[in-house]
Amino acid sequence: MTDHVLEAQSVTKQFPPVDDQPPTPVLRGVSLAVFPGEFVAIVGPSGSGKSTLLYCLSGLEDLTSGEVSIAGRRLSGLSRRAQAKIRRDHVGFIFQSYNLIPSLSAWENVALPARLAKRAISAEDVSRALHQVSLGDRASHKPSALSGGQQQRVAIARVLATRPDIVFADEPTGALDTEASTQVLDLLRDVADSGRSVVMVTHDLQAAARADRVLVLRDGAIHRELLRPTADDVFDALAHARKAVA
Numbered sequence: 715m716t717d718h719v720l721e722a723q724s725v726t727k728q729f730p731p732v733d734d735q736p737p738t739p740v741l742r743g744v745s746l747a748v749f750p751g752e753f754v755a756i757v758g759p760s761g762s763g764k765s766t767l768l769y770c771l772s773g774l775e776d777l778t779s780g781e782v783s784i785a786g787r788r789l790s791g792l793s794r795r796a797q798a799k800i801r802r803d804h805v806g807f808i809f810q811s812y813n814l815i816p817s818l819s820a821w822e823n824v825a826l827p828a829r830l831a832k833r834a835i836s837a838e839d840v841s842r843a844l845h846q847v848s849l850g851d852r853a854s855h856k857p858s859a860l861s862g863g864q865q866q867r868v869a870i871a872r873v874l875a876t877r878p879d880i881v882f883a884d885e886p887t888g889a890l891d892t893e894a895s896t897q898v899l900d901l902l903r904d905v906a907d908s909g910r911s912v913v914m915v916t917h918d919l920q921a922a923a924r925a926d927r928v929l930v931l932r933d934g935a936i937h938r939e940l941l942r943p944t945a946d947d948v949f950d951a952l953a954h955a956r957k958a959v960a
């Protein structure tokens with residue numbers, strides 16, 4: 715038994731060489747653990763490996779070496795199918811581009827993951843999730859009839875409806891204005907406060923400052939770890955990481 719919902723040990727990642735270029739390590743031995751109810755942000759200079767780390771932690775990308783466990787289950791050595799089942803049972807994803815199905819209504823988008831997993835989902839569960847993100851009155855709207863912020867809130871409702879243990883968010887506020895970003899971050903904060911974990915990659919200092927813990931990535935490794943930092947603390951740590959890279 716483990717009390718971590720996510721654990722990574724010495725994760726490395728190297729992509730296959732392109733043309734005659736030598737392969738460059740993108741992740742160089744990242745170890746971390748995330749507890750239930752914790753909101754963790756990953757920041758770092760462009761190209762430092764943030765998105766790659768998120769995809770390796772969530773099992774969407776294979777590791778070159780190291781170990782990742784989600785809800786106490788090691789991903790390495792499992793078949794793609796078994797990994798997908800762990801993701802389905804324990805993991806939710808939020809992307810910068812929302813990833814909603816354009817031809818489906820908000821209601822149908824929220825119900826979709828459970829339906830694809832052939833898992834029962836009640837109309838109450840879907841309605842509750844849409845109400846949680848204050849979109850109860852937009853259930854029949856297609857994504858094209860919703861603002862960016864509303865679409866991202868549908869994506870959050872879709873995650874809430876599956877009740878995951880951990881939510882991975884890749885730049886969830888990257889395409890949103892300040893007001894919509896604040897709403898999305900408030901919801902992610904609520905997700906963590908309700909006992910689920912959130913791991914979010916972001917460039918946004920204000921977004922990072924909503925997290926319990928901020929990991930500053932530099933050149934594929936964790937350079938610093940900040941506990942409940944202010945946006946200024948994150949800014950200073952990033953400036954230091956950029957200087958160290960230059």
Ligand SMILES: Nc1ncnc2c1ncn2[C@@H]1O[C@H](COP(=O)(O)OP(=O)(O)OP(=O)(O)O)[C@@H](O)[C@H]1O
Nearest residue numbers: 729730740758759760761762763764765766767917
């Ligand atoms: N599929 C891939 N094949 C080859 N190289 C890749 C691949 N994906 C990412 N990389 C390289 O890995 C490095 C890290 O990329 P990654 O997207 O993880 O960085 P990031 O910190 O998220 O960057 P940004 O902040 O600009 O989004 C970059 O040099 C990128 O070119």
